[in-house]
Amino acid sequence: MAASAAIPQFPHDFLWGVSTSAHQIEGAVDERGASVWDAFTAVPGHVKDGTTAAVACDHYHRYREDVALIRELGVDAYRFSVSWPRVLPGGTGEVSAAGLDFYDRLVDELCAAGVRPVPTLFHWDTPLALAEQGGWLRRDTAERFAEYAAVVAARIGDRAKKWITLNEPAEHTLLGHALGQHAPGEQLMFDALPVAHHQLLAHGLAVRALRAAGVTDIGIANSHGPTWPASSSAEDTEAADFYDVLLNRLFADPLILGRYPDGIGELMPGDDIEADLKVIAEPVDWYGINFYQPTKVGAPLPAAAATEFSGLTLPPELPFAPRELDGYPVTDFGWPVVPESLTELLTGFRDRYGDRLPPLVITENGCSYEGIDDQRRIDYLDGHLRALHRALEAGVDVRGYFVWSLLDNFEWAEGYKQRFGLVHVDYTTLARTPKASYAWLREALRAQRAHQAPQA
Numbered sequence: 478m479a480a481s482a483a484i485p486q487f488p489h490d491f492l493w494g495v496s497t498s499a500h501q502i503e504g505a506v507d508e509r510g511a512s513v514w515d516a517f518t519a520v521p522g523h524v525k526d527g528t529t530a531a532v533a534c535d536h537y538h539r540y541r542e543d544v545a546l547i548r549e550l551g552v553d554a555y556r557f558s559v560s561w562p563r564v565l566p567g568g569t570g571e572v573s574a575a576g577l578d579f580y581d582r583l584v585d586e587l588c589a590a591g592v593r594p595v596p597t598l599f600h601w602d603t604p605l606a607l608a609e610q611g612g613w614l615r616r617d618t619a620e621r622f623a624e625y626a627a628v629v630a631a632r633i634g635d636r637a638k639k640w641i642t643l644n645e646p647a648e649h650t651l652l653g654h655a656l657g658q659h660a661p662g663e664q665l666m667f668d669a670l671p672v673a674h675h676q677l678l679a680h681g682l683a684v685r686a687l688r689a690a691g692v693t694d695i696g697i698a699n700s701h702g703p704t705w706p707a708s709s710s711a712e713d714t715e716a717a718d719f720y721d722v723l724l725n726r727l728f729a730d731p732l733i734l735g736r737y738p739d740g741i742g743e744l745m746p747g748d749d750i751e752a753d754l755k756v757i758a759e760p761v762d763w764y765g766i767n768f769y770q771p772t773k774v775g776a777p778l779p780a781a782a783a784t785e786f787s788g789l790t791l792p793p794e795l796p797f798a799p800r801e802l803d804g805y806p807v808t809d810f811g812w813p814v815v816p817e818s819l820t821e822l823l824t825g826f827r828d829r830y831g832d833r834l835p836p837l838v839i840t841e842n843g844c845s846y847e848g849i850d851d852q853r854r855i856d857y858l859d860g861h862l863r864a865l866h867r868a869l870e871a872g873v874d875v876r877g878y879f880v881w882s883l884l885d886n887f888e889w890a891e892g893y894k895q896r897f898g899l900v901h902v903d904y905t906t907l908a909r910t911p912k913a914s915y916a917w918l919r920e921a922l923r924a925q926r927a928h929q930a931p932q933a
């Protein structure tokens with residue numbers, strides 16, 4: 478049955494937003510320094526449809542039209558990412574005036590539209606110059622990142638009040654450095670762990686740099702999802718637990734508890750992990766969660782070849798193997814749609830971290846479906862907002878929700894095939910066409926506000 482636009486009533490100060498990222502929408506690659514993604518996508522076979530993000534949505538030149546779409550949608554906030562190589566073409570050293578000017582104009586446009594800018598400083602597009610010197614395998618990169626954070630904050634921190642340091646360091650470690658299916662295409666397997674540590678350190682150093690620049694509302698966007706053991710056997714629960722450590726706790730525990738899960742700290746680089754953990758656990762004002770799906774995980778299958786899973790190819794030598802989640806609808810990406818697992822994730826975070834847990838914000842949630850008459854996206858969003866509301870009712874402190882994504886865009890190794898937008902983009906004409914889900918969300922937000930309007 479079609480979902481009506483009447484979602485449950487959220488608190489009056491709940492923050493509604495939409496998300497994008499620089500590499501996925503901006504285009505204008507010739508007007509910035511090179512990033513690892515430019516080099517990665519230039520190699521045939523790396524992107525399934527053979528495309529690159531050279532033009533993408535051409536947002537760099539069409540941001541005014543996009544801000545107008547955000548304003549019309551009626552959300553409070555826009556989460557975008559700043560391209561590090563656009564601001565610092567060499568990753569460090571000389572600042573590009575044109576690059577900084579772009580974000581300055583974007584922020585002005587948002588403020589004039591009454592939309593709060595929420596910049597993310599890193600959404601996977603490492604400057605190529607730094608990557609060629611070792612990138613996130615080097616500790617130095619964390620320090621360069623904090624310097625870059627200070628440069629951006631000095632320019633737009635007067636108008637952008639809410640900031641995100643990193644997007645999904647887990648995926649960047651796993652897909653980019655362990656499995657090689659994202660840039661920079663390294664296949665280091667467990668030798669990729671330093672990449673996780675250096676990103677976490679970069680986060681902590683950037684929190685300090687942002688605070689020194691006067692920013693007071695800082696978070697991170699980590700991807701999380703419940704892990705479901707394939708069975709209650711010891712082999713399956715152990716394998717699921719290991720997966721859960723790698724994808725969830727490795728990134729949440731150091732930030733929230735100031736320690737790595739058992740057995741992980743010893744594997745991390747550096748002379749003084751305890752000192753690093755103090756930086757990493759620099760308190761954040763809120764903790765962002767990108768949520769897409771739960772994962773069912775079991776022990777490796779005997780004599781298994783590589784497993785195809787959610788668009789990824791997982792090698793058989795991993796000590797765990799994800800299983801198909803039967804019995805749920807899937808998106809066009811093949812990702813299972815399990816809204817109730819969002820409630821489970823959020824109450825699970827509250828139970829695990831208790832008083833140490835900062836207020837939460839859902840910094841990404843959304844789905845890939847073809848078509849402009851996208852009833853399935855409406856049902857997806859409706860289901861997830863209801864699940865989120867149930868977490869609030871259960872007492873979890875969640876302060877905001879950002880849909881991924883405003884626009885159809887360059888979906889990394891999938892190219893343009895997966896469409897996550899509330900707004901359709903025709904990649905030939907670059908015309909934007911709001912989908913049915915855009916109209917639905919606009920009505921849902923109007924209904925929220927009408928309900929909150931003071932009685933005459």
Ligand code: FCB
Nearest residue numbers: 498644645648881888897
């Ligand atoms: C998240 C990424 C985002 C987008 C969505 C679908 O993992 O942060 O850029 O690719 O998935």
